[in-house]
Amino acid sequence: MAASARPLKYLLGWLIAGTRGGVTRAELIKTIRETPQNANQLANALKVDYKTVRYHLEVLEKNRIVTSVGDKYGATYFLTQMMEDNYGVFEEILKKIWKK
Numbered sequence: 615m616a617a618s619a620r621p622l623k624y625l626l627g628w629l630i631a632g633t634r635g636g637v638t639r640a641e642l643i644k645t646i647r648e649t650p651q652n653a654n655q656l657a658n659a660l661k662v663d664y665k666t667v668r669y670h671l672e673v674l675e676k677n678r679i680v681t682s683v684g685d686k687y688g689a690t691y692f693l694t695q696m697m698e699d700n701y702g703v704f705e706e707i708l709k710k711i712w713k714k
Contacts, residue, residue, distance in 0.1 A: 622696065623703050625677060630704075631711045638662060639670050640708060643693065646680060647701065650692045 630636040641660050645651070653671055657664040671691055674680040679697050682689035697704070 622700050623707070626679075626704055626707050629673070629677060629679070630707055635670055635673070636711075638666065639674060640704075642667070642670055642674065643679065643697070643704060646691050647693055647698075650690050652684075652688055652690050654687075656691070 630640050633639075638660070641662075642656060645656060645659055651659065653667050654664060656662075656671070657667040660667070671680060671682075675682060675691075678694050680691045681694050682691050684690050693701070
């Protein structure tokens with residue numbers, strides 16, 4: 615693993631495995647990678663409350679995992695370039711926590 619990916623590994627470990635909303639955040643990351651969408655579309659796709667999705671998107675955006683383009687309510691969410699480049703780190707974390 616590259617030295618630059620190490621801090622991301624710890625951050626993702628905390629965001630995904632170390633907090634109660636980790637499963638929802640992991641699902642959001644996977645869904646956004648497949649198809650960038652707005653919060654309403656993500657809520658419908660994941661069958662999760664809209665406010666819950668907005669909260670987790672804010673956490674992911676604050677931690678530079680996702681980025682948004684557009685107005686507040688119509689904003690489309692994408693993975694950041696850093697997250698795209700290190701998506702394997704995310705998959706590695708998922709394998710470890712979902713194996714248990």
